[in-house]
Amino acid sequence: MGYFIATVDSLWTTFKQALREPTTVNYPFEQRERAPRIRASFALTHDANGEENCIGCKKCENVCPSEVITVVAGKRTSPVTNKGRGYADDFTLNLQACIICELCVQVCPTDAIIMTQEQEKPTFSREGLTLTMDKLYANEKQKRWAWANATVLWDQQDPERGAEKKEEPSAETTSSEGAS
Amino acid sequence: MNEALELLANPWIHGFVFGAVIVTALMSVTAYITWFERKFAARLHSRMGPTMVGPKGLLQPIADGLKMIQKEDIVPRDADRLLFNAAPAITLFFALAVAAVIPFSPGLLASNLDIGVLYALAVSGLMGFPVWVGAWASNNKYALFGGMRAVAQAISYEIPMVLSALVPVVLAGSLSIGQIVEYQIEHGWFAFWPPGPGIFAFVLFMLTALAEGNRIPFDIPEAESELVAGPTTEYTGIKFGLFASAEYIHSLLASALGAALFLGGWDGPFGIPVFWMLLKTCMLFVGVTWIRWTLLRFRSDQLMALCWVYLVPGALGLLLITGLYVHVRG
């Protein structure tokens, strides 16, 4: 008899669940709202003068735990300031082994490498997942940037950061469906 | 026209024509039952279920069938080829053979056997054995376990199933399913009248039907988390599809049998009889599905204990009470 009552009770529980709207979405056609801090792919940025931020310091290459970043450093004269400065002649990031740890963003001294909120599309070839410099600069224009860059992260981790710190306005949380 | 009707009166031709109609209908219904079950389960899980093939995923069963036919047909090297290949077909044959005596409406049945109940139970009871044959022929230890469990379960649960099905037989005084249904139309459904043994026999029958159909909570032969896929571990493609559809057909026909024996068959207040029969069958099948997606699984020894300690004595008691009732009624 206990079995019978418990079974009816369980059936009632499943029935109540059946009355709820599905929490999943029809993925490729609809997408859930993502958090502003989401990090998925990479981009290289330009500064206000339209000049490349990357100075080819190779910090990101050295810090990368899975060694997916390759930077070829070069030195040229800047067309804007007419002074010599470092450039990255080539910059490749192999997404196949990337573990999205954000450490390259963390160490960048010029906020050159940042992460984007949208991920790369799946491809049929291995080359498709290698982010060349062209792709990285294209990502800057095409994809929404993630919240963090080195300045923001350093500010967050500042040991002197006081009690009067201001909240990041961009870091609003997304409402989580189902929780409300 | 008259000649055609005369031709139909020949039992062989009648059986062939109606058999073909019922088998075709059953196979297509089974395909859509899988769609229904997937949508139903998805709903319970807060998922969406199949959405991609056709509107609301309605063409999904067809896509499934095509996919299964396309798949590579693998026969393990050490398998017994003949038995391995024959087992799915035999299983499906037994599953479909039950349909011969299920009356969907006064005229719509393949064969109006005088011993319909006996035949249906005997053939559905046989279904466990080709499964076991396939499992044995696979030469796989998981399949062997599954086959052994399937046979043990089929043998054990056959007994309370037959005993509980005997209750309407005793009440109606006939072994023909058609006559049992007609008796119910006259005297009220056995599940509710006479109050007492009928409803218990009905619950017992559906319970054992769950077990015979390898449905959770009695699905120990297949037990995915323990035995990978049980008897069908080594089967691929359409052979696996045959096993799966045999299982669905078995569950469906058990529901139909339950509807005919206990819920008055095609009896309904208005409209065409076959509609009521199908409605009752579907309601029972929804119940079976619902239970499947709700409960956890028994252990095999607990399953056997449940059968031999509770169900068999209970069914015997029910039969005794029914006999007394019939005796007193005169």
Added chain:
Amino acid sequence: MAVAETPPAAPVTPAAQATPIAPVTQVAASTGPLVPSGPPRDGPIPPIRAARTPRTDCKPTKAFVPEPHLDLSTYEADADLMTLSLGPQHPSTHGVFRVVLYLDGEQIVKAVPYPGYLHRGVEKLCEKLMASNITPIIDKNDYVAPMTNEQAVNMAFESLMGVEVPVRARYLRTVLAETQRVASHLLWLGTFGMDLGGALGGGTSLFMWCFRERELILDLFENLTGCRFHYNTHTVGGNRHDVPAGWPEMLHRTLGAIDERLDQYLGMLEHPIFSARTKGVGVIDADLALELGLTGPLLRASGVDHDLRRDAPYHAYAEVDLKVFVEDAGDCWARSKVRIEEMRESIRISRILVDNLPPGPICSTKPLKMVGQHKLPPGQVYVGIETPRGELGTWLIGGGANKGSSPYRLKIRSPSLHACAVIPYVLPGCSLSDAIAILGSLDPVMGEVDR
């Protein structure tokens, strides 16, 4: 006997498994192996507990009483044993893990586990990585609860380097650890249901619901760190990401909703079938649990009142009144009960602590700007913390030849390894179905066992 009729299939002895493969490794410049690599693997498998006789050269201790059925020799005489290789690919081994079962009918006579299929050499890799880079790698160890992995290894670094963690970071870490515990236990509950109820059945319903709630917690983490998993949000000396505006409210909403819905699911677990499948199954008594080094919910379910969060408080656990749940039975049911109660307790603690999150910095060291910024002094430390699976320890050796920021040797003491080591002791005597239930209730994560 049904199984005696088995066709004469080749027995799956380990010797038969070890097919000759051409050696593909080069020996590094070394003095050669110290000892021959193990006893020869041909012939019968040595009984697991053969040598557990008290030694003669020192005072005998209370010898652990070996289970009689662990000794195969009593069986070989009168029964044909069937070997069944459960895994490495099996729906219920929770990863790639292999247990060779010696079966008499459906009864397990002996179980021999073979871990190592997921060995990735993390410890060796860590010897080459800087302190800051180890965090994202260690994330992948226990891939069900990455947050606590990060904390364990970073606390070891902090302990060795003598870095103090700011109070805000300690509170935040506590909140993260506790919410991660809820997520981890939810995943356990789902998979446990699946073990008991099959991939096509009621278990899956439970599984899907648990995953649905777990997604909410991952949403929380995503809002904080930017990743749903493998966060890399801890660093030496604190955290990398501060709490965004609105996050505490979101946590309250999420955990409140989960707390409410837990009751519904537990109603399903109170079904008699669940008790029938779990009560009295896989009993681990307190002595065996302690001796085997079981920790966490497994130890508490065996009646040992031990919780590092309360007994050796780290993070901000000293500031909350933590209730520790202990069950005496030591069976699968007790383990389930302990985990479920822990979920509730974790929700409660998280909600209290996130309200009292003190202001201030979240990191006491300078943010990582230079490669190899954190220098490791020589020395050895051991730090153990209570993860959802038990005591996750990090033994860190600094200095040595690796002067700089890489550890000389890093050893992860993983709770799941010990949980898997219990298999030869509890499985014998159970049926095959029970074995699945026991494996599920141990909740091992193979990434952590094999590392």
Added chain:
Amino acid sequence: MSAVEARVAQLEEIFLRFELKAESDADNKTGGPLVPRARHYELAQALKEAGWTSYVAVVASHWLEEKKGETVVDVEHFEVATALRSVGAGTLVAKWRVRLELNEDIDSLFPLFAGADWQEREQYDLVGVSFKGHPDLRRLMMPDEWVGHPLRKDYAIETGCAPWR
């Protein structure tokens, strides 16, 4: 006296009994005192009787020959550290180390703690330290046919190997 202090005092007393320098490990981060190889098992037994009943870990590490200029400061050796834990209130980890020369082995703690079984197998597998009295000293992580012990310092991380199947 709190539970922790009682445990610390107890541990110091046991260490003194074994003529070891009782040291609070939190401060000097040495990984515990160095114990002579012969007394390793005895110490573990004494600790187990005194309440350190939970087995935590065994860590073997390989130390290469160390030179200062031309003089050899330290020869190649192993170091095996063991940790036990007392359970309940005031839980405390008892740690000690044993120095092993290249050809020495160490007593297995398996007769005392069943949990030592896999931990010691792992250390044997990865570092190559042999445990005397272990009943089933096989490789745990690496395949049985593997050559070498990966966590040794002379086993280069770049050591090539074909994909293992």
